[in-house]
Amino acid sequence: MNDEQTFSKWRLWDISAREKPLNDDKYRSGLRFARRIWLPRTVGHFCCFIMFAGVLVDQALPGWWWLALVMYAFVWPHLALQIAERSSDPMTAERRNLIIDTLMAGIGIAIMGGNALPCLLLSMMINMNNIGAFGVRFFAAGLMLQMMTALMAMQFIDAPLNLTTTPLQFFLSLPTLIIYPALFGFVCYRTAVNLAEHKRRHQLISTRDGMTGVYNRRHWEQLLIIEYENALRYRRASTLLLIDIDHFKQINDTYGHDVGDKAIIAVTQYLQLTLRVSDVIGRFGGDEFAVIMSGTSPESAVAAMDRIHERLQNLRIENAASLNVQISVGIAPFNTHMKDYQEWLKAADMALYQAKKAGRNRTEVYTVR
Numbered sequence: 001m002n003d004e005q006t007f008s009k010w011r012l013w014d015i016s017a018r019e020k021p022l023n024d025d026k027y028r029s030g031l032r033f034a035r036r037i038w039l040p041r042t043v044g045h046f047c048c049f050i051m052f053a054g055v056l057v058d059q060a061l062p063g064w065w066w067l068a069l070v071m072y073a074f075v076w077p078h079l080a081l082q083i084a085e086r087s088s089d090p091m092t093a094e095r096r097n098l099i100i101d102t103l104m105a106g107i108g109i110a111i112m113g114g115n116a117l118p119c120l121l122l123s124m125m126i127n128m129n130n131i132g133a134f135g136v137r138f139f140a141a142g143l144m145l146q147m148m149t150a151l152m153a154m155q156f157i158d159a160p161l162n163l164t165t166t167p168l169q170f171f172l173s174l175p176t177l178i179i180y181p182a183l184f185g186f187v188c189y190r191t192a193v194n195l196a197e198h199k200r201r202h203q204l205i206s207t208r209d210g211m212t213g214v215y216n217r218r219h220w221e222q223l224l225i226i227e228y229e230n231a232l233r234y235r236r237a238s239t240l241l242l243i244d245i246d247h248f249k250q251i252n253d254t255y256g257h258d259v260g261d262k263a264i265i266a267v268t269q270y271l272q273l274t275l276r277v278s279d280v281i282g283r284f285g286g287d288e289f290a291v292i293m294s295g296t297s298p299e300s301a302v303a304a305m306d307r308i309h310e311r312l313q314n315l316r317i318e319n320a321a322s323l324n325v326q327i328s329v330g331i332a333p334f335n336t337h338m339k340d341y342q343e344w345l346k347a348a349d350m351a352l353y354q355a356k357k358a359g360r361n362r363t364e365v366y367t368v369r
């Protein structure tokens with residue numbers, strides 16, 4: 001171990017030296033947590049300072065207690081954030097910061113000589129933080145730690161035991177009583193809103209195809225299973241389409257992959273603009289799409305595809321003026337004899353194969369032989 005490593009190991013503020021490296025997600029969520037807790041801690045410590053001061057003016061304590069109080073109230077919240085931000089594991093660092101807060105609350109209770117209202121409020125604040133941050137076990141351990149620290153500190157600090165709260169001390173406790181719980185509630189609310197947004201985005205990412213924005217294959221197949229069950233139960237018409245861009249490999253090879261991507265996006269847009277909002281479009285992979293047309297006859301599906309074939313003739317893609325994008329389509333109407341959704345899908349695939357075999361740029365409907 002070189003000098004630099006030895007030195008950093010013993011630096012009290014360099015807690016990162018003893019922490020395991022984390023993956024990016026865990027690190028960032030720890031960092032967010034430390035930043036989220038900074039505002040309530042700063043405001044809470046300020047409120048506590050006012051409350052403390054109201055009690056300390058009546059205590060004949062040495063002046064350096066005041067200095068310690070000022071440092072703890074106004075410097076510690078920012079120092080705690082710095083410690084967490086510089087740590088390789090901000091969540092663990094913040095856990096330690098909360099333990100320090102808990103210890104300091106125990107000492108604070110001893111300094112205030114058990115003064116009823118300020119001591120209860122101080123304990124409430126710490127308990128709210130502990131349970132909100134790390135759950136019930138951390139809260140219970142924190143409560144024990146607070147009580148033990150308070151009892152031990154009372155032995156060392158010669159503060160007179162005085163449980164009575166004067167009217168002045170009551171008024172100076174009001175900011176802690178009113179502001180802190182409201183701020184804590186606000187932080188919880190903001191976290192809940194962020195979480196809901198996070199969930200919504202996660203849901204979107206897990207069900208959509210990243211390039212086109214239509215459903216990805218996994219999710220689309222789930223919707224197909226539901227459609228199959230409904231069509232079977234209610235004996236209603238439903239049509240399945242598989243669509244494949246013709247000679248797509250050749251498009252990629254001739255014009256490049258970016259033109260290929262633009263062709264995929266353009267076909268998606270044509271499908272979205274031409275088909276009904278109720279039609280369920282999915283990207284099946286590569287240059288292949290699939291559509292569920294619920295309550296639609298194969299004749300209507302063919303008519304819709306004819307419109308797409310026609311409109312695609314006018315499609316011009318940037319940097320590929322001579323490119324004429326064409327598609328082949330396989331259509332399979334739902335049939336109660338199909339034993340599962342895969343058989344339905346297979347029928348559409350066979351129709352698509354027929355369209356390719358018959359010369360491409362056309363629509364074929366599956367017929368039971």
Ligand SMILES: Nc1nc2c(ncn2[C@@H]2O[C@H](COP(=O)(O)OP(=O)(O)OP(=O)(O)O)[C@@H](O)[C@H]2O)c(=O)[nH]1
Pocket residue numbers: 244245246247248249250252256257258259260261264285286287356360
């Ligand atoms: N640009 C681009 N190419 C892709 C993407 N996904 C798959 N491909 C390519 O698409 C091509 C698919 O070609 P195929 O479906 O096998 O055949 P094809 O050339 O379309 O021929 P036919 O279907 O018989 O008309 C392959 O070369 C894949 O590498 C994509 O997201 N973007």
